[in-house]
Ligand SMILES: CC1=C(CCC(=O)O)c2cc3nc(cc4[nH]c(cc5[nH]c(cc1n2)c(C)c5CCC(=O)O)c(CCC(=O)O)c4C)C(CCC(=O)O)=C3C
């Protein structure tokens with residue numbers, strides 16, 4: 225691949241979800257996330273409580289800033305200076321403000337790295353909407369923004385998760401659960417079950433994910449494919465794909481089973497221990513440290529199951545390499561480096577969706 229020379233782009237915009245950075249931020253942040261989305265007040269109160277356990281601070285902004293620093297270092301190591309800007313959908317720094325600053329700095333064309341590996345409305349198209357909204361807010365001087373593609377099957381993404389699953393399995397090696405020792409076959413121990421988890425979405429949103437001609441379910445299919453690729457790289461055949469953090473009114477069906485319920489099922493089937501891998505996320509943000517490290521771990525404890533959680537790729541040096549590689553791939557117009565046969569979608573300009581009917585929101589806004 226060509227080095228990133230003579231870039232046609234002046235900057236990289238790191239576009240993420242955002243999270244509160246203090247107790248007073250929690251409610252306004254949650255209002256931004258759920259505006260017009262029919263999330264019942266009981267659910268919001270419950271989620272606000274999760275944030276309060278951490279003093280109202282989500283780790284997500286800090287983790288994004290760390291990842292950006294790593295990407296800047298990686299760019300510099302490759303002899304490139306591409307300024308990286310940080311903007312969010314739901315909390316400060318808001319993408320509208322960041323884009324205004326980029327325009328003031330003279331940025332005319334920028335690439336956008338969205339912090340989600342997947343397709344689907346929440347994971348892809350909503351970031352397109354963020355881009356379009358920010359450009360509209362900035363007006364005629366708004367930089368042209370080209371979003372980088374989905375990367376759920378990129379070898380660096382899969383490789384980072386595979387090593388994380390190996391490390392989590394190693395944590396359980398030799399741990400005794402209910403008189404049974406957990407560990408690899410060479411130890412004569414019981415195998416832990418690998419449970420891949422991604423953020424649940426409404427069934428209807430998943431059905432509408434991807435272009436209709438593809439048959440929908442682009443999100444859950446990509447999640448299943450990423451899980452399969454990671455499992456294959458680790459060399460395990462026993463694994464499940466389940467969901468977490470469902471929201472919305474109870475009457476609306478979301479992707480199931482929930483990870484916590486799934487632990488009950490595995491326990492009933494005699495599984496002694498689990499390795500939980502948050503394949504749906506790139507960093508240890510609040511829904512990972514609360515819904516998995518707290519709720520799911522607690523359930524496993526009640527059931528007497530061994531529990532280890534695999535790390536997300538944010539802290540792995542391959543994550544920064546991945547971002548820079550996506551930039552270089554795009555600039556060079558190179559063949560996407562990917563491990564699955566599913567399409568490499570999501571790369572569009574100025575917030576255009578992949579196709580007009582790709583990943584439609586499941587609820588009119
Ligand atoms: C697919 C998906 C991803 C992965 C793709 C990606 O990463 O973008 C994701 C990521 C995240 N979701 C997050 C937080 C929240 N998500 C919520 C609500 C919702 N998520 C949804 C989907 C997703 N969410 C959906 C369909 C809803 C219902 C409302 C709606 O239809 O839009 C709510 C509202 C309260 C509630 O849970 O009900 C919160 C607080 C955080 C930040 C955590 C932190 O602060 O550290 C992150 C990274």
Ligand SMILES: [Fe+2]
Nearest residue numbers: 346423469511
């Ligand atoms: Fe979410």
